[in-house]
Amino acid sequence: xxxxxxxxxxxxxxxxxxxxxxxxxxxxxxxxxxxxxxxxxxxxxxxxxxxxxxxxxxxxxxxxxxxxxxxxxxxxxxxxxxxxxxxxxxxxxxxxxxxxxxxxxxxxxxxxxxxxxxxxxxxxxxxxxxxxxxxxxxxxxxxxxxxxxxxxxxxxxxxxxxxxxxxxxxxxxxxxxxxxxxxxxxxxxxxxxxxxxxxxxxxxxxxxxxxxxxxxxxxxxxxxxxxxxxxxxxxxxxxxxxxxxxxxxxxx
Numbered sequence: 442x443x444x445x446x447x448x449x450x451x452x453x454x455x456x457x458x459x460x461x462x463x464x465x466x467x468x469x470x471x472x473x474x475x476x477x478x479x480x481x482x483x484x485x486x487x488x489x490x491x492x493x494x495x496x497x498x499x500x501x502x503x504x505x506x507x508x509x510x511x512x513x514x515x516x517x518x519x520x521x522x523x524x525x526x527x528x529x530x531x532x533x534x535x536x537x538x539x540x541x542x543x544x545x546x547x548x549x550x551x552x553x554x555x556x557x558x559x560x561x562x563x564x565x566x567x568x569x570x571x572x573x574x575x576x577x578x579x580x581x582x583x584x585x586x587x588x589x590x591x592x593x594x595x596x597x598x599x600x601x602x603x604x605x606x607x608x609x610x611x612x613x614x615x616x617x618x619x620x621x622x623x624x625x626x627x628x629x630x631x632x633x634x635x636x637x638x639x640x641x642x643x644x645x646x647x648x649x650x651x652x653x654x655x656x657x658x659x660x661x662x663x664x665x666x667x668x669x670x671x672x673x674x675x676x677x678x679x680x681x682x683x684x685x686x687x688x689x690x691x692x693x
Contacts, residue, residue, distance in 0.1 A: 465527060468517050480514060483531070487513055490532055494539045505539060512538040588682045595680055602644045602670045612667040623665040626655050627672035640673060 461482060467475035491499045491509045499506045516531040596606060614620045630636045630651060639647040646666055652659050662669070675683055 462527075465517065465520070469520070476514070476517065479517065480510070483513060484510075486528070486531075487535065490535050491539070494536055505542070508538055508542050509535040591680050591682050595675065595678070595683060598674055598678060599671060602674060604667050604670050604674075608667050609671055612664075613671075614665055614668055619665070620668070622657060622661075623668045624672050626651070626657065626662070626665070627669050627676060629654055630669075630673050631676045637677065641677070646670060646673075 461479065464475045464479040464482075468479050487506070487509050488499070491506050494509075495505055501507075512535040513531055516527070516534040519534075520527050520530050599605065614623055630640060630646075633654065636647055636651060636654070639650065646662065646669060648659060648662060652662060655662075657665075
């Protein structure tokens with residue numbers, strides 16, 4: 442495998458993150474000098490990832506390093522800001538490329554993995570299967586982290602209303618129609634500015650006024666209180682991922 446000409450034996454000191462972000466933007470726009478500077482700055486990071494995957498230190502003349510370095514270069518072209526951390530995405534691309542390299546060697550496939558390489562406008566090779574798969578894995582991981590962060594915030598906010606996940610398990614309606622009724626009550630509360638204001642201020646259901654707006658009895662409201670509170674907090678808060686469960690009619 443041909444060595445990339447801009448790899449140096451003594452990499453530059455790591456630049457500040459804002460400087461690297463600026464280089465990333467310029468590199469994606471076609472600035473070759475910015476790309477080379479960026480790749481030199483991230484070379485120690487590439488070394489670390491390759492060593493972790495291979496289980497040993499890898500010299501810059503070995504195929505594994507060259508594969509990872511090309512993967513880093515491809516990651517620069519495919520990265521988008523809204524996808525999260527560039528470091529996380531680049532590491533996923535490198536790991537995936539190396540793993541596929543090992544698998545290809547083991548299986549001695551009749552059709553080489555490089556058959557899926559395509560050349561971009563600048564003459565750089567990109568493997569569509571590898572990068573797309575890496576993107577999917579990276580996005581799935583980011584989604585899991587985002588949902589976990591929402592759940593943590595949701596749990597903390599529920600505690601302000603005297604509701605916990607444990608109490609929800611015990612006190613939530615067991616039948617689908619009962620859950621649907623409780624969700625409908627929460628939706629009525631959320632759509633009423635006065636009810637919403639009272640709910641947020643007191644951290645409790647405004648039972649008297651709420652009862653006058655719904656068709657269920659006060660006894661039912663009391664019995665379903667934890668569940669109604671949980672749904673109301675969910676609908677009022679910034680919980681885009683978790684709100685999908687209510688929109689789809691699933692149980693919390």
